[in-house]
Amino acid sequence: MVFKKYRPLVFCATALLSGCSFSSDSLLPTLTGEDPAGPPAAPAKTAQAPTPRLEPVARPALRPAPAPMMRTARSSQTANGAAMASTFVSGKVAELRQELRRLQTNVSKTNSNLQQLRSSSVQKASNYQRAVADVNSRLQVGTTPGNPILVQQFNTALALLNKISTDISSMNKLTTQVTSDSTLAAFLSENTRAAFRLSGALDEDHAGLAMLEDEVNRTVVLVDRLLKELSEDIQRQTNFVATERSNMNTLSASIKTGEIMGASLTNRALTAATSGAGAITPRASGSTTLGRRPLVVIRFDRKDVAYDQALYNAVSRTLESRPGATFALVAVAPNTGGAAKVALNRNKARRNAENVLRTLQRMGLPTQRVALSERTGRATSTEVHLYLN
16 A cells, blocks of 8 residues: 555656656766767768868879870970971081081191191201301311311201201192192082072071181181191292202302301392392393203293292202302393384383392392393293303
8 A cells, every 4th residue: 555655756756867867968078078979970071071182182193194295296396397497408508517617627737737847847947057057157267178077067957958848848738738628618608608599498597507608708718828828838948948958058068178168149149238239230141042941931921920939949959950050141022013112122121131130139149140131032022031151
């Protein structure tokens, strides 16, 4: 009875106790620090967020894919442009430039060889002059005839003079090479100018041709200058060797007698020039020159006849074999026309002969060794003949 009486109270107490347990579980914090209500649904969505974030990382790898196509297109355009730029004129420019480089290399090498020859010639000439000066100084104070010491010094000087002649031969070889280079330079200059008239050229081709033409012109100037210097050096060295060979003949005779015989041809010419021997008087030759073969025939059929080198070579060769030789210089005037024409031709021939005589004097031949005369003959223009007496 008592149980039935308190049954409603027990039932109510049980319900209240169960409600308090749920309420405490949902409201009181847990000792683990986690949310009592459990993980919410939103964090579950954020947990999946890193997965979309990885997608942009993969996208940059996909973006450069079109780049090779663009580079390929650009490279193809460059190749097409290069193919378009490779014209016949551009190929001609490259060919001419290659020939120009070869020409410049040859010119540089020839110039170096010339400088070496000049240095060698200067040294040999200095040694030669020193050897000759030693002989002359000994002869000046007097010595025994055929002194062996002087003979040895004479042979040394003669060997040095022969070496200088060898240098002249080397210069002649260089002149041949420079002449060939001059021909190549003229060829390049002509072909460079002709390339401007070729069709199918680009503006860049003409710009390259203009630069090439400037380089060719500068190289042509260098080649011409080198050729001129070689010609002058050869003529100067040839004149020096020819004059010194004549002096060596005189020196040889002096060594045989043991006494110095006097001034050389060059010194005699200098003495005649400083003494005022400018007026040339006609001299009669020792023997007639008709029917004889002249050493040199100079025809004045044009203005500024270049006869110096031929005249000097002929006289020097004669003096080498005959140191005491004398010469006859004959002015030949044409005998055609009236008396006035003949007189005019005779005056002109005489003036030409006087000029030749002055040239011989400048070369070192004493005027006392030359006899001047004049005559008329069958000639188309005034002539000057040089004979050996």
